[in-house]
Amino acid sequence: MFEQELDLLKRRRRFRTLRTMETGHGPRVTVGGREMLSLASNDYLGLAVHPALRDAAGAAVERYGTGSGASRLLSGTSPLHTRLEEALADFLPCEAVLLFNSGYAANTGVLGALCGAEDLILSDALNHASIVDGCRLSKADVRVYKHCDLNALEKMLKAESRYRRRWIVTEGVFSMDGDIAPLSDLVNLADKHGAEVYLDDAHGMGVLGEQGRGTAAYCGVEDRLTLRMGTLGKAFGSYGAFVAGRRDSIELLVNRARPLIFSTALPPAVLAASAAALEIIGSPAGDVLRARLHANVQTLVSALRDAGWAGLTGETPITPLILGPVSTALAVADRLFAQGVFAPAIRPPTVPEGTARIRFSVMASHGEEELGRVGALVDREALLSCGNFHHDG
Numbered sequence: 001m002f003e004q005e006l007d008l009l010k011r012r013r014r015f016r017t018l019r020t021m022e023t024g025h026g027p028r029v030t031v032g033g034r035e036m037l038s039l040a041s042n043d044y045l046g047l048a049v050h051p052a053l054r055d056a057a058g059a060a061v062e063r064y065g066t067g068s069g070a071s072r073l074l075s076g077t078s079p080l081h082t083r084l085e086e087a088l089a090d091f092l093p094c095e096a097v098l099l100f101n102s103g104y105a106a107n108t109g110v111l112g113a114l115c116g117a118e119d120l121i122l123s124d125a126l127n128h129a130s131i132v133d134g135c136r137l138s139k140a141d142v143r144v145y146k147h148c149d150l151n152a153l154e155k156m157l158k159a160e161s162r163y164r165r166r167w168i169v170t171e172g173v174f175s176m177d178g179d180i181a182p183l184s185d186l187v188n189l190a191d192k193h194g195a196e197v198y199l200d201d202a203h204g205m206g207v208l209g210e211q212g213r214g215t216a217a218y219c220g221v222e223d224r225l226t227l228r229m230g231t232l233g234k235a236f237g238s239y240g241a242f243v244a245g246r247r248d249s250i251e252l253l254v255n256r257a258r259p260l261i262f263s264t265a266l267p268p269a270v271l272a273a274s275a276a277a278l279e280i281i282g283s284p285a286g287d288v289l290r291a292r293l294h295a296n297v298q299t300l301v302s303a304l305r306d307a308g309w310a311g312l313t314g315e316t317p318i319t320p321l322i323l324g325p326v327s328t329a330l331a332v333a334d335r336l337f338a339q340g341v342f343a344p345a346i347r348p349p350t351v352p353e354g355t356a357r358i359r360f361s362v363m364a365s366h367g368e369e370e371l372g373r374v375g376a377l378v379d380r381e382a383l384l385s386c387g388n389f390h391h392d393g
């Protein structure tokens with residue numbers, strides 16, 4: 001029935017399959033019976049296998065069982081939900097926090113609920129698909145500005161003044177490039193033009209800033225955002241997401257956000273694991289993990305620089321090797337896989353046409369030596385000479 005569509009995907013080298021990880025998400029994983037170095041997980045601090053999270057999840061199952069039974073607005077809200085929301089609000093700090101079932105649900109829920117037909121969304125060109133889908137679900141007009149280009153953004157703000165609210169929507173750490181949004185200047189611009197800022201901090205929360213309070217803390221703009229979203233499935237090693245802001249915006253989300261209203265609430269084990277993660281992230285133990293993560297990032301980036309790759313900043317755990325053609329990215333990913341490194345190719349439409357890449361993602365629990373060895377596997381000259389490489393950067 002769908003042969004033609006599938007054929008087209010295959011011919012365009014866009015066909016994807018699911019690969020089973022036979023182990024948990026540590027720095028080494030087993031794929032197809034082979035142990036490999038994984039550079040493909042967003043569990044940046046290694047908390048997904050931390051004993052405190054396992055214990056908390058186990059105890060929550062003992063006490064509350066496995067399911068949450070209903071959506072939050074029916075009978076799905078447990079003390080674990082409210083306690084985690086309060087703890088997150090204290091941590092950030094902010095007036096109120098609302099949990100969502102995932103970052104995808106949060107972005108589609110917030111933009112769909114708060115951005116109406118009288119509003120304008122200004123969205124960074126490299127924003128995540130969940131923001132793109134949130135923009136589509138909202139009734140707002142949407143304009144896309146060139147990645148992190150504040151001049152382009154200001155031109156749009158000047159040209160588009162007739163709206164009830166104008167929302168600037170950006171990621172804190174861009175998920176496929178690893179660069180950090182210029183939040184301080186962006187917030188100044190928003191203030192100057194009376195615009196709102198919605199920050200998706202999926203990859204910054206837990207990792208950047210004092211106590212891991214995220215990209216807004218790192219850039220010194222924590223109290224100047226309208227709303228920010230953090231995920232619990234990446235540095236928190238658990239699952240779900242939260243949105244933080246003023247109490248009135250959270251109350252409106254409770255009343256309007258469809259992924260919250262029409263979906264079964266997060267289950268007890270997940271909530272308890274997230275709460276245990278939060279305790280670690282905000283403590284000195286969290287600082288130790290972040291220092292280790294940062295050192296590991298520097299090790300990988302310097303190995304990649306030695307292998308001939310320029311322009312890598314090492315500011316965040318995400319480092320892309322932008323290769324260009326899909327065929328090149330697939331060939332390099334296969335080559336890495338054959339040599340025991342799991343770092344899949346990222347292709348359009350996840351990234352723009354012509355920028356297929358390998359995305360390396362570092363964890364605090366990686367070993368320095370194993371990261372140092374990766375450079376030799378992606379030596380730029382060697383890739384160039386294998387004839388399947390057309391990158392001009």
Ligand SMILES: Cc1ncc(COP(=O)(O)O)c(C=O)c1O
Pocket residue numbers: 102103104105107128130171175200202203231232233240241
């Ligand atoms: C920037 C960004 N926002 C949102 C999401 C979605 O988060 P989740 O995986 O919790 O749905 C992701 C992750 O995939 C992401 O990278």
